[in-house]
Amino acid sequence: MTHDDDVHPAWLPDAALAPLRTRPCTVLGSGPCARTARAELGPQVPLDRATLVVATAAEPALPGLPPIPAGGYALVRDGERLLVIGDDEACALRGVYALARDLAVQALTGNEPPLTVHAPGQPLRMLDHWDNIDVHPVMGQVERGYSGGSIFYADGQVRADLGRVRDYARLLAATGINAVAINNVNVHAREARLLTDGLDDVARIAAEFRDHGIRTFLSVSFAAPVLLGGADTADPLDPAVADWWRTATDRVYAAIPDFGGYLVKADSEGQPGPFAYGRSHADGANLLAAALRPHGGTVLWRAFVYDHRQDWRDRSTDRARAAHDHFAPLDGDFAENVVLQVKHGPMDFQVREPLSSVLAAMPHTRLAIELQVTQEYTGQQRHLCYLAPAWREYLRHPLDGTHPVADTVAGVTGVSNVGDDPFWTGHPLAQANLYAFGRLAWDSTLTPERILDEWIALTFAGAGADGLRRIAAALHTMLDDSWRRYEGYTAPLGVGFMVRPGTHGHPDVDGYEYTPWGTYHFADRDGIGVDRTRSTGTGYTGQYPSPWREIYESVDTCPDELLLFFHHVPYQHVLHSGSTVIQHIYDSRADAVEQLDGVEVAWDSLRDLVGTDLPAAVDHRVRERLAEQRRSAIEWRDQIRSYFLRKSGVPDRTGRPIY
Amino acid sequence: MTHDDDVHPAWLPDAALAPLRTRPCTVLGSGPCARTARAELGPQVPLDRATLVVATAAEPALPGLPPIPAGGYALVRDGERLLVIGDDEACALRGVYALARDLAVQALTGNEPPLTVHAPGQPLRMLDHWDNIDVHPVMGQVERGYSGGSIFYADGQVRADLGRVRDYARLLAATGINAVAINNVNVHAREARLLTDGLDDVARIAAEFRDHGIRTFLSVSFAAPVLLGGADTADPLDPAVADWWRTATDRVYAAIPDFGGYLVKADSEGQPGPFAYGRSHADGANLLAAALRPHGGTVLWRAFVYDHRQDWRDRSTDRARAAHDHFAPLDGDFAENVVLQVKHGPMDFQVREPLSSVLAAMPHTRLAIELQVTQEYTGQQRHLCYLAPAWREYLRHPLDGTHPVADTVAGVTGVSNVGDDPFWTGHPLAQANLYAFGRLAWDSTLTPERILDEWIALTFAGAGADGLRRIAAALHTMLDDSWRRYEGYTAPLGVGFMVRPGTHGHPDVDGYEYTPWGTYHFADRDGIGVDRTRSTGTGYTGQYPSPWREIYESVDTCPDELLLFFHHVPYQHVLHSGSTVIQHIYDSRADAVEQLDGVEVAWDSLRDLVGTDLPAAVDHRVRERLAEQRRSAIEWRDQIRSYFLRKSGVPDRTGRPIY
Numbered sequence A, B: 001m002t003h004d005d006d007v008h009p010a011w012l013p014d015a016a017l018a019p020l021r022t023r024p025c026t027v028l029g030s031g032p033c034a035r036t037a038r039a040e041l042g043p044q045v046p047l048d049r050a051t052l053v054v055a056t057a058a059e060p061a062l063p064g065l066p067p068i069p070a071g072g073y074a075l076v077r078d079g080e081r082l083l084v085i086g087d088d089e090a091c092a093l094r095g096v097y098a099l100a101r102d103l104a105v106q107a108l109t110g111n112e113p114p115l116t117v118h119a120p121g122q123p124l125r126m127l128d129h130w131d132n133i134d135v136h137p138v139m140g141q142v143e144r145g146y147s148g149g150s151i152f153y154a155d156g157q158v159r160a161d162l163g164r165v166r167d168y169a170r171l172l173a174a175t176g177i178n179a180v181a182i183n184n185v186n187v188h189a190r191e192a193r194l195l196t197d198g199l200d201d202v203a204r205i206a207a208e209f210r211d212h213g214i215r216t217f218l219s220v221s222f223a224a225p226v227l228l229g230g231a232d233t234a235d236p237l238d239p240a241v242a243d244w245w246r247t248a249t250d251r252v253y254a255a256i257p258d259f260g261g262y263l264v265k266a267d268s269e270g271q272p273g274p275f276a277y278g279r280s281h282a283d284g285a286n287l288l289a290a291a292l293r294p295h296g297g298t299v300l301w302r303a304f305v306y307d308h309r310q311d312w313r314d315r316s317t318d319r320a321r322a323a324h325d326h327f328a329p330l331d332g333d334f335a336e337n338v339v340l341q342v343k344h345g346p347m348d349f350q351v352r353e354p355l356s357s358v359l360a361a362m363p364h365t366r367l368a369i370e371l372q373v374t375q376e377y378t379g380q381q382r383h384l385c386y387l388a389p390a391w392r393e394y395l396r397h398p399l400d401g402t403h404p405v406a407d408t409v410a411g412v413t414g415v416s417n418v419g420d421d422p423f424w425t426g427h428p429l430a431q432a433n434l435y436a437f438g439r440l441a442w443d444s445t446l447t448p449e450r451i452l453d454e455w456i457a458l459t460f461a462g463a464g465a466d467g468l469r470r471i472a473a474a475l476h477t478m479l480d481d482s483w484r485r486y487e488g489y490t491a492p493l494g495v496g497f498m499v500r501p502g503t504h505g506h507p508d509v510d511g512y513e514y515t516p517w518g519t520y521h522f523a524d525r526d527g528i529g530v531d532r533t534r535s536t537g538t539g540y541t542g543q544y545p546s547p548w549r550e551i552y553e554s555v556d557t558c559p560d561e562l563l564l565f566f567h568h569v570p571y572q573h574v575l576h577s578g579s580t581v582i583q584h585i586y587d588s589r590a591d592a593v594e595q596l597d598g599v600e601v602a603w604d605s606l607r608d609l610v611g612t613d614l615p616a617a618v619d620h621r622v623r624e625r626l627a628e629q630r631r632s633a634i635e636w637r638d639q640i641r642s643y644f645l646r647k648s649g650v651p652d653r654t655g656r657p658i659y
Helices: A014-021 A032-041 A089-109 A163-173 A189-195 A199-210 A239-255 A281-295 A319-330 A388-396 A428-442 A448-459 A465-479 A482-489 A548-553 A560-566 A581-604 A616-648 B014-021 B032-041 B089-109 B163-175 B189-195 B199-210 B239-255 B281-295 B319-330 B388-396 B428-442 B448-459 B465-479 B482-489 B548-553 B560-566 B581-604 B616-648
Strands: A025-027 A052-056 A073-078 A081-086 A124-128 A131-136 A140-142 A179-181 A215-219 A261-264 A298-302 A338-343 A367-372 A411-415 B025-027 B052-056 B073-078 B081-086 B124-128 B131-136 B140-142 B179-181 B215-219 B261-264 B298-302 B338-343 B367-372 B411-415
Touching: A014 A032, A014 A089, A025 A032, A032 A052, A032 A089, A052 A089, A073 A089, A081 A089, A089 A163, A089 A448, A089 A465, A124 A367, A124 A428, A131 A189, A163 A199, A189 A199, A189 A215, A199 A215, A199 A239, A239 A281, A261 A281, A281 A298, A281 A319, A281 A338, A319 A338, A338 A411, A367 A388, A388 A428, A388 A448, A388 A482, A411 A428, A428 A448, A428 A465, A428 A616, A448 A465, A465 A581, A482 A581, A482 A616, A548 A560, A560 A581, A581 A616, A616 B616, B014 B032, B014 B089, B025 B032, B032 B052, B032 B089, B052 B089, B073 B089, B081 B089, B089 B163, B089 B448, B089 B465, B124 B367, B124 B428, B131 B189, B163 B199, B163 B428, B189 B199, B189 B215, B199 B215, B199 B239, B239 B281, B261 B281, B281 B298, B281 B319, B281 B338, B319 B338, B338 B411, B367 B388, B388 B428, B388 B448, B388 B482, B411 B428, B428 B448, B428 B465, B428 B616, B448 B465, B465 B581, B482 B581, B482 B616, B548 B560, B560 B581, B581 B616
Parallel strands: A025 A052, A052 A081, A124 A179, A124 A411, A179 A215, A215 A261, A261 A298, A298 A338, A338 A367, A367 A411, B025 B052, B052 B081, B124 B179, B124 B411, B179 B215, B215 B261, B261 B298, B298 B338, B338 B367, B367 B411
Antiparallel strands: A073 A081, A131 A140, B073 B081, B131 B140
C-alpha cells in the first residue's frame, strides 16, 4: 500500500494488514473511505461469502446492528463473521485499522482482540503542520521540524506528487486523527495565498485526506483582507472585512465542500490580530466563525498570546499569566464554532510545566489542548523521548478539581513531527510519539505501555514471534522512562528554558535569562526559581482553581518536579525526596546519563535481528541517534553541573567530577 | 565626481577638491592614475601656465626634482607653483588627494599645508572584503557586514554597473590604501569560481581599482585544484597540484597584469588547508607563492588557525596560544613573496586584547597585522566606536622591546566596513574608521585627533567656517573617547566574548562559556578571568618576549585593562586604579552609559546646522543610531551588573540600581 519503497511503512507495513487480507471480505458503501477500505483489504466477495464485513450502522443489508456512538465504531462477532461497523464510512475505516491493530497486539501478547464498541474521547483530534512553502531564512521549511523538508511542499509550490501525503493520511487514519492543518501558524506571504490563489492545490491535498476520513484546515493570517484583498483594514467589526471573509470562505467551500476551517495565531510573536484595531480576541475569532458557520466549519483560535518584548528587569510581569489574563475574561463571548486552542502549559512546551490554568478557567468556551509532537524542547528527534506518559498525565489531570482535562475539552491538537525523511520522523523511534498522540487523542485512558505495545506490534508485524517479543522488551526499556530521563539531564525541577535561543536544542543555562521572552530562572549565588505565588510573587498560583492554587502556593505541598516553576528557593532547600535542590541538580543529571548505558545495551541486544526482523536502515539510524543523544546528554549534564557549582559553590556530595 | 547622487560623498565631496580645481593645472603622464588625476582636477593648461603641477619624479620636463622615497610623494613649492611629485603616477595621485586634505585642514585649523616628503610606513596597505556573491543563509551577503549588501555583487553575480566600486576606489586612494581583496576569506562554492570562470568580471573590478593605484587580490580556496580542477588532491607537494596553480595563476595574470595575489584562510573554522595532507602551512603558502612569483604577486596567508571544536571542560587548551604554536616554529620557512597575516590580538578582534605574540616571534618572515574596520565586536556600526586610538596603540606598541610594531611589519590589512548603504558604512560617523585605517596604515605616528580633524575637514568641507569648527568640536566630543566608552559598558578588563553566539552584537555573559570556541571567562561566585601565566596557567605569557612576558605574568605589573585576559582573580582583587574588580565592573558600566548624555548633547548642539552645513539625511541616521546605541548600552550595563551581582553577591558600593 505504501507509495514509495524507500519510505519506511511506519505502523502500517503489509504484514500488519495481512491477517485481514486473508479473509474473504466485503466493504459496503460507496464513499471515499469505503473505497479506501476496499483498496486496503483487497478483492471483494459477495456478502454471504464474506467472513469480514465493513459497513456503516445504517447499512440496510445488515439489519439489527448495535447502535454506534457518534464518531465511533464497533468490532462485532457474528458467528464466523467479523463485522466492522462505523458511525459513518470514515469511522468504519478507522475500525478496519483498529482490527488490524488488535490482531497485531494479539501476536505480541496473546490477548484476543476485544470485540466491543469504541467512542472517541473528543470530537476533534487534529495535527497542526508548521510547514512553509518557501524555505524560511531562519526557520527553514518546517518550523521546529527535525525530519527534513515538508511532505506537502517543495520548490516553492505544492508538490505535484502527493503520494506521501496519501501515505501520511493513511497512517493518521489508523490512529484516529480526523483533522489536519497543512501550513504554519506563522503565516508568511507565500503561504497566506493558499487561501485564495492556492485553492486548487489545497483541494488536491484535501482529497487525499478525505479518502482517509480527515478534514483539511488552513492556517490563515488575520490580516488576509489587507494582504490578499488589498483592503486598508482587517478590523473585525468592519462590515467590509466581514464580507471579504465570507466571500473568501464561500470560495474555499466551493472547492472543498468538507473543508475543516481556519487555524489562527493572532497578536502573538509578531502575527497580526484584533488588538491592532482595539478589538478583543472574541471579536477576531467570531469574525471568522461567522464566515465558516454556514458551511459547518470551525475556527481554531490559539490562546498563545503574550508579550514577547518583555523587559527582563521587570520581575512583576509573568508570561505564565498572559494567556489567562487575555482569555479568561472572554469566557462565553466566543461563537459556538470557535475552539480556543490552549497550549498544555502556561509557557511553551517545556519538558515539565504545570497545566495551563486556562484549561479550567473557561467553562463556557470550547477548548482544545495543544500538545507538541515535534520535539522542539524535548530532544529534537535526536534524543529518545517517548511523550505518551507526559501527555497522559496532562489529559487525565483533574484540573477543575474533579474531571480529567480530557473530559472537559472539545479537542486535542498536536504539532506534527513528520517530514520527508525516509523514516517520517528523523529518529525512527519518534514514530511512536506520532502514533501515541493519535491514540491518546482518541482515548486518554490508554496506558503509555499499552500504546507502545500497539505501535511495536504493528511496526514490527513482519518479525517472527520471538523476535517481536525481544524487540518489544528492548523498546520498552528504551522508551518507557525516556521522558523522565530527558527531564533528568536537562532543566531541573520545572524551571524550563535553559536552551540556546533560536535553536532551542542546545544547553545554555543563561541563554534566555536576559532576553525579552519572559523565560527566566533567576538563579543567583544563593538560590533559583520563579516566585509565582500570590503571597510574594507574580500571583500565577491564584489563577488556578482549588485545590491546585493552595497546593502550588506552598513549598510544603508543591510537587518537587514543579518546585522551581512556582518558587524561588535556596540551593539547600530540602525536597520531598529528601535531597537538597543543589544535590538534586547534580545527581539527577549524572543519574540520567548513566541510565543511557541501559538504553544502548537494550538496542545492542537486538543486533542479531538486524537484516531479518529489524531492517538494517532502521538499526543504522537508531545507532547514529543514540550516539548523538549520549554526546548531547553529557554536554547537558556537564554544563548544568558546572554552572551550578560555579554559582552556588556547593560541592557535589558524591564527588563525581565537575568541570 | 561621485557616481550616484543618492550616495554620500564621504570624505571627497566636491567642496573638498574645489581649492585645487580653481588652480590652473597640468597633470603630466599617460597612465591610468594620471588620467584619473586629470579627471579629478579638471581642464588642463600648458605647463608654463600651471600653478599646480602633478608629475612623477622621473618627469623629464621637470629636471632637478627632489628624490622621492619608494611609494611616496612630495608636495613642493616652486615659486608660485605647487608641485605634487610621486614616486610613480599612483603615488602622484595620492599626493593630489593629500594636498586637498591639507588645504581642507587649513580651513579648519588655520595651519598651512606642510610642504614636505611623505613616505608610507608599510609597502602593503590593504582592505579585505568579506563579501559573498551568493547571499549566505547564515552570514548574509557581507559576512560581519553592517552596511547593507555588497558593492561588488548583486543577484548572484558581479554587478554590471561598477560605479560604486569606482567611487570606493577613489575614497581609498585618498587614504593611501593600495590593495583590496574583493571576496570573503571563507570561500564558498560560487565565490571560488572567481579564480577561473569569473576572471572577466574580476578584470572589470581590477580596472576600477587600477585607475586609483590599487591592486586587486582574490581570496582563494586551498582546495581549488579539487573544487575547480576536478583533481583528487590539493596536496601542496604534489607536482600536478603545483601545475594546476601555475596554470590558473598564469591565466589570472593574462587577464589582469597587475593582479595583487591571493589571500588564504586555510585550516581554519572549516576551511580546507595543508593539514589534510600532513603538510605544513609553509608548504601550503609556498605552493601559491611559487605560482605567483614570476608575476610579482603576493600570498597573504592568514595565521588565524585554532581548534574551533575545543572542549570547554579542558582548561589546559588555550586558543590564545594557537597561532603562535602553529606558526612561530615555521619562521624562515616561508617564501619571500608570502606575507603572514596576523590578527592584532591572539583571540578575535575583541574591544581589548593584548597584541598577538606572533607579531614579535617571526623575525625572518614578512608579517602583516590584521585589523577589523567592520565593527563586529565593537558595536556593529550601531554604536559609536572610533577605532583609531586602538589601532594606533597596536601599531606603536614596542612589542619586541624596542621597535613599534608598525616598523617591523610589511603590511597593515583591515576588514572593510563598507556596503551598498547610502552612507557606505551604516553609521555615517563610522566612515571615520575607514578613513583612519588608511591613514594609520600609511603613517602610524599620526594622532587619532589629527586624523579625525582631517576626516571632518574633508567630509564637511562644504560647511561655513563657523559651522565647520562647531561640527569638529562636537565630533571630537562624540568620537575621541568612544572606543574606551564602548569598552566601558561591554566585557570588562580584557576578558572578552560576553556576546551572543552568532550575531556577536548582543550582550550574553555566558554566551560562549560552554561552547567549543575556546572563548571563556571562567566567572564563578568567587572570581573571574583566564589564568594564562607560565607559573599556574596555560603559559601564554611565555610566548611574549621580555619585558612583556614578565609584565603580563604578574598581577602586580599586568595593566588593569588586560588583567582578566591573563589572570583569574577574586572579585575583591584591588586594581592599580584603587578600585576592586567587582566595583570596577559596576562603576565602569554605569559611568560609560552616563557619558552618552554628553555624546547626545554634542550632536544636539548642531541642530541649527541641519539642512545647511549638516545634511538632514546624515542627522536623521545619526540620531537613529544614537538612540539605538543608548538602548543597547543600557542593556549591556544592566545585564552585566545583574549577572555579577547574582554571581558575586557583592553589592554596588554606590547604591546604583541593579535589577
